[in-house]
Amino acid sequence: MTVDAGRGFVRINLDREKCIGSGQCVLAAPDWFDQDEDGIAIVLEGTASEEDSEDVHQAAYTCPALAISLDSE
Amino acid sequence: MDRTPGCPLDLPVKLRELAKTAPVSRVRIWDGSTPWLITGYAEAREVLTDPRASSDQRLPGYTFAAPQAKAFHTRNRSMPTVDDPEHAYLRRMVTADFSNRKAEALRPVFQRTMDELVDAMLAAGNTADLFADLAVPMSSKAICEVLGVHHSEGERFAALGRIMAVPGSPDSVHARVVEDMRALLSSLVQQAHTDPSDGVIGHLVRAGELPDEEIVATALLVMAAGHGATAHMTTLGTMALLTHPDQLELVRESRDPVFIANAVEELLRYLSVAHLGRRRVAKEDLEVGGVLIRKGEGIIVATDTANHDPRAFDGDPDALDLHRDARHHLAFGFGVHQCLGQQLSRVLLQVVYGTLYRRIPTLELAIPVDQISYKLDLAIYGVNELPVKW
Numbered sequence: 001m002t003v004d005a006g007r008g009f010v011r012i013n014l015d016r017e018k019c020i021g022s023g024q025c026v027l028a029a030p031d032w033f034d035q036d037e038d039g040i041a042i043v044l045e046g047t048a049s050e051e052d053s054e055d056v057h058q059a060a061y062t063c064p065a066l067a068i069s070l071d072s073e
Numbered sequence: 074m075d076r077t078p079g080c081p082l083d084l085p086v087k088l089r090e091l092a093k094t095a096p097v098s099r100v101r102i103w104d105g106s107t108p109w110l111i112t113g114y115a116e117a118r119e120v121l122t123d124p125r126a127s128s129d130q131r132l133p134g135y136t137f138a139a140p141q142a143k144a145f146h147t148r149n150r151s152m153p154t155v156d157d158p159e160h161a162y163l164r165r166m167v168t169a170d171f172s173n174r175k176a177e178a179l180r181p182v183f184q185r186t187m188d189e190l191v192d193a194m195l196a197a198g199n200t201a202d203l204f205a206d207l208a209v210p211m212s213s214k215a216i217c218e219v220l221g222v223h224h225s226e227g228e229r230f231a232a233l234g235r236i237m238a239v240p241g242s243p244d245s246v247h248a249r250v251v252e253d254m255r256a257l258l259s260s261l262v263q264q265a266h267t268d269p270s271d272g273v274i275g276h277l278v279r280a281g282e283l284p285d286e287e288i289v290a291t292a293l294l295v296m297a298a299g300h301g302a303t304a305h306m307t308t309l310g311t312m313a314l315l316t317h318p319d320q321l322e323l324v325r326e327s328r329d330p331v332f333i334a335n336a337v338e339e340l341l342r343y344l345s346v347a348h349l350g351r352r353r354v355a356k357e358d359l360e361v362g363g364v365l366i367r368k369g370e371g372i373i374v375a376t377d378t379a380n381h382d383p384r385a386f387d388g389d390p391d392a393l394d395l396h397r398d399a400r401h402h403l404a405f406g407f408g409v410h411q412c413l414g415q416q417l418s419r420v421l422l423q424v425v426y427g428t429l430y431r432r433i434p435t436l437e438l439a440i441p442v443d444q445i446s447y448k449l450d451l452a453i454y455g456v457n458e459l460p461v462k463w
C-alpha cells in the first residue's frame with residue numbers, strides 16, 4: 001500500500017508474521033490499519049492525504065514488534 | 074529505590090542522575106549481582122526489540138526484582154517469561170480477545186460500571202477510598218469481561234480480586250486466595266467445555282490446543298498481569314490529577330474524547346507504574362548505545378526513567394502536561410512482550426478519568442499528600458489506599 005506523503009509517496013510494508021496484535025498502528029493511523037478477527041494487523045486500501053503520512057509514520061514508530069516499515073518511492 | 078525527597082510521584086533522584094550521564098551503565102542489586110541498567114529512551118527501545126535480549130527467567134544471569142519474584146517465576150513458565158517462537162505461539166492464541174475493536178466494544182460496559190460505582194460512592198456519603206471503592210472493582214470488571222466471567226462467578230471473582238489487591242495480607246493468606254482463584258478459574262474452564270462463553274476462557278477451550286491446566290494458568294496470568302496494574306494506574310492517575318489542579322481542570326472541563334485519550338497517554342508516561350524495570354538477559358553478545366553486553370549478563374530496562382528522557386519527549390518530561398504528545402511512551406513496555414491488555418486499559422482509564430471529575434467536580438484528597446503510604450516493593454507502583462472527599 002502506498003500513501004501520498006505530499007512530497008512524494010511512501011510504501012507501507014507490514015510483516016504479519018512479526019505482529020503481536022498490540023493495536024498501536026490502529027490507534028495511530030486508523031485510516032490505514034485495522035486488525036483481522038485474530039487481532040493481527042492488516043493494511044487498508046484507501047486514498048491518502050498529507051496528514052495520513054504523519055499517522056503512518058507514527059504507526060511505524062510505535063509498532064513494538066518492528067513489523068511496519070516504510071519505503072519512500 | 075528511594076523516591077524521596079520531593080514529590081512521591083517523581084522518579085528516584087539517583088536514577089534521574091544516571092539517566093543524564095549514562096544511558097547504559099552497571100549497577101549492583103540486592104543479590105550482589107551487577108546487571109546493566111538502561112535508562113535512555115532510544116537504548117531502551119533497542120534492547121526491548123533485540124531478540125538476543127531474552128525474557129527467559131531460567132537463564133543464568135537473569136535478574137529478579139526481589140527473592141520472592143525469583144521463587145515465583147522460576148516455578149512458573151508463561152507468556153511474559155518465554156521467548157519467541159514459544160511466546161508468539163502462546164500470545165497469538167489470545168490476541169483476538171485483546172484487539173482494539175474488542176476493547177472499544179467494552180466502553181459502554183465500563184461506562185455503566187463506572188456510573189454505578191460513582192452513584193454508590195455519592196449515596197454512601199462524602200468520603201471514599203478511591204482504591205478499594207472504585208479502582209479495584211473497575212479493574213475486576215475489566216478482567217471478568219475479557220476472560221468471560223459473568224454473574225455470580227463474577228462476584229466471587231471480584232471478592233477474591235479485592236483480597237489479592239489489598240496490600241499487607243500475610244503471605245499465607247495471599248497464597249490461599251490465589252489457590253481459591255485457581256479453583257474458581259478451573260471450574261469455569263470445566264463449565265466452558267459444555268457452554269463456552271465469550272472471552273479468553275471460552276475461546277481457549279473451543280480452540281482445543283491447550284490442556285485445561287494451561288488454560289487456567291493463562292487466565293491466572295491475565296488476572297495477575299492486569300488486575301493490579303489497572304487498579305493502581307486508576308488510583309495513581311487520580312492522585313496525580315488531584316495534586317496538579319491546573320491539569321485536573323483541563324480534564325474536568327473537557328468533553329473531547331481525543332483530549333481525554335491524550336491525557337491517558339501522558340499519565341501513563343508520567344507515572345510509569347510498572348516501575349521495577351523490564352528484566353532481560355543477553356542470550357548472545359549484543360551492543361547497545363555503543364556498549365557491549367556479553368552473553369549471560371543481566372539487563373534491567375528502566376522504562377520509567379526512559380519515559381522521562383528529554384531526548385524523547387518535548388518540554389520538561391518531569392512535568393505532567395496533558396497536552397504533550399506522549400503516545401510513544403514505554404509504560405506498556407516495548408518489543409514483542411508489550412502489554413497484551415493495553416487497549417483494554419486505555420479504554421477503561423479513558424472512561425474513569427473522563428467521568429470521575431465531571432460527576433464529582435469537588436473531589437479532593439482527604440488526607441495530606443505526605444500521609445499517603447506507597448507500595449514500593451511490588452512490581453507495580455501504587456498506594457495502599459487513597460482517601461478522597463467531596
Ligand code: HEM
Nearest residue numbers: 152153298299302303306347351405406410412413414418
Ligand atoms: C495500566 C495498566 C497496565 C500497565 C501499566 C501494564 C504494563 C505492562 C508492561 C510494562 C508489560 C511488559 C512486560 C515486559 O516487557 O516484560 C506488560 C505485559 C503484559 N500485560 Fe500489562 N499492563 C497493564 C494492564 C494490563 C491488563 C488490563 C492486562 C490483561 C487483562 C494485562 C496483561 C498483560 C500480559 C498478559 C502481559 C505479557 C505480554 C507478553 O509477555 O507478551 N496488562 N504489561
Ligand code: SF4
Nearest residue numbers: 019020022023025063
Ligand atoms: S503496531 Fe505492530 S504489532 Fe501492533 S498491531 Fe500493528 S503491526 Fe501488529
